[in-house]
Amino acid sequence: MDVDIGNALASVASPGVSRDALDRLDERVATAHERIAVGRGDDEHGYAALNLPDRTNPDEIRAAVEPITGPDGGDIEALITVGIGGSALGAATIVDALDADLETVFLDNVDPTWVREALDALPLERTAINVVSRSGTTAETLANFLVVRDAFESAGVDWTERTIVTTGESGPLRDLADAHDLPALDVPDGVPGRYSALSAVGLVAAAAADLDLEALLDGAAAEAETLTGSLYECPAYAYGATCHALAARGAQVNAFMPYAESLETTAEWFAQLWAESLGKDGLGQTPVRALGATDQHSQLQLYRAGPRNTQVTFVTPRERASQSIPPTDVDDLAYLGDGSLADLLDAEFRATEASLAAAGRPTVRIEIERVDAFELGGLLYGLEAACVMAGELAGVNTFDQPAVEWAKKATRGLLGGGDFEEAQAVAEKSALRVER
Numbered sequence: 001m002d003v004d005i006g007n008a009l010a011s012v013a014s015p016g017v018s019r020d021a022l023d024r025l026d027e028r029v030a031t032a033h034e035r036i037a038v039g040r041g042d043d044e045h046g047y048a049a050l051n052l053p054d055r056t057n058p059d060e061i062r063a064a065v066e067p068i069t070g071p072d073g074g075d076i077e078a079l080i081t082v083g084i085g086g087s088a089l090g091a092a093t094i095v096d097a098l099d100a101d102l103e104t105v106f107l108d109n110v111d112p113t114w115v116r117e118a119l120d121a122l123p124l125e126r127t128a129i130n131v132v133s134r135s136g137t138t139a140e141t142l143a144n145f146l147v148v149r150d151a152f153e154s155a156g157v158d159w160t161e162r163t164i165v166t167t168g169e170s171g172p173l174r175d176l177a178d179a180h181d182l183p184a185l186d187v188p189d190g191v192p193g194r195y196s197a198l199s200a201v202g203l204v205a206a207a208a209a210d211l212d213l214e215a216l217l218d219g220a221a222a223e224a225e226t227l228t229g230s231l232y233e234c235p236a237y238a239y240g241a242t243c244h245a246l247a248a249r250g251a252q253v254n255a256f257m258p259y260a261e262s263l264e265t266t267a268e269w270f271a272q273l274w275a276e277s278l279g280k281d282g283l284g285q286t287p288v289r290a291l292g293a294t295d296q297h298s299q300l301q302l303y304r305a306g307p308r309n310t311q312v313t314f315v316t317p318r319e320r321a322s323q324s325i326p327p328t329d330v331d332d333l334a335y336l337g338d339g340s341l342a343d344l345l346d347a348e349f350r351a352t353e354a355s356l357a358a359a360g361r362p363t364v365r366i367e368i369e370r371v372d373a374f375e376l377g378g379l380l381y382g383l384e385a386a387c388v389m390a391g392e393l394a395g396v397n398t399f400d401q402p403a404v405e406w407a408k409k410a411t412r413g414l415l416g417g418g419d420f421e422e423a424q425a426v427a428e429k430s431a432l433r434v435e436r
């Protein structure tokens with residue numbers, strides 16, 4: 001990926017970062033890069049994620065997937081992935097971006113209507129099940145798996161012939177795989193879920209869809225080669241450092257706005273990566289999922305005329321598919337006729353970027369050549385490396401997520417899964433009801 005931070009400079013934007021401040025920050029980037037390099041060298045928890053391009057074995061993933069999908073996925077028409085957070089978003093990002101010709105459903109919530117409708121719409125006899133959970137104890141994932149298994153059994157389909165598990169060394173899912181001799185892959189040691197897209201966690205669905213795993217990993221490996229000790233030479237570090245500097249100067253929101261429909265899910269993946277990594281010790285930057293050109297007609301008003309607390313991150317491919325716009329006899333629309341949707345989308349991106357610059361609002365542009373496996377692998381890796389850099393500069397623990405545990409305990413206590421003081425606190429909610 002290439003990064004252009006010109007519209008985040010203090011000469012253009014407020015909040016903005018001066019060149020002097022960037023130069024000073026670059027000294028800290030160099031030190032942080034050395035720390036990251038040591039962490040990678042020792043496969044330390046979290047830093048190990050940046051070694052995935054070398055560690056992930058696509059042949060191993062395809063070999064584990066083939067028994068449930070048939071050669072090249074020929075035995076199935078659909079895949080249900082049961083997981084949540086990093087155990088679903090990486091896989092969803094990849095299959096959504098690369099236009100997999102396999103129907104892929106991601107059950108990463110427990111809304112009963114949504115789950116029921118998803119299952120009812122699938123040809124279960126031609127559907128495989130991909131269950132993913134590092135801990136193997138995540139309530140939503142286990143509950144959804146039990147519902148999916150029951151649906152298969154009710155339909156007379158042998159789920160054990162169609163299920164692959166990706167999980168930790170131990171836990172209920174590992175036990176399930178062992179008990180039924182299911183194909184099972186390991187989640188990589190030392191890699192938090194939000195950083196695991198380029199491992200079996202994110203690639204089983206891609207393998208089932210017969211996508212190019214090697215190209216994804218090659219793109220990530222090429223991006224790994226760009227990690228150097230200066231933000232002026234490393235796009236990922238330029239992005240991470242600039243976001244850190246903008247946040248420190250008041251940009252508390254980071255609206256991630258890809259100008260490609262196929263990258264919409266990438267914004268959802270980025271939101272977890274950024275929020276769960278950097279939201280620590282009262283610090284962090286709130287990621288907002290946005291989409292160009294669609295959100296020019298919704299969120300842009302706020303970003304241009306609301307509080308000066310937001311940076312916009314644009315992600316745009318240089319190449320797009322061609323789709324002409326037919327000529328029109330409507331005079332006011334004549335400028336569109338005989339053009340193309342690609343030219344229109346590109347013009348809208350450049351106009352929106354310039355609109356925010358004209359209002360002195362900071363933006364960063366991330367460019368990729370096109371949306372394909374190689375470029376997507378580089379983008380995912382680059383954003384992960386940017387996040388690691390931002391975490392180093394902020395001085396937070398980039399790789400844990402302790403704040404998510406309270407609600408899990410409260411949920412379990414509310415459902416009779418144990419005696420948790422968190423559940424008691426739920427009952428003590430202060431209330432001021434206003435009823436219809």
Ligand SMILES: O=P(O)(O)OC[C@H]1O[C@](O)(CO)[C@@H](O)[C@@H]1O
Pocket residue numbers: 084085086087132133134135136137138141192193194276401404
């Ligand atoms: O893979 P698991 O253990 O099911 O966890 C799923 C997700 O839940 C979290 O642990 C947060 O609760 C995320 O960090 C993780 O990606």
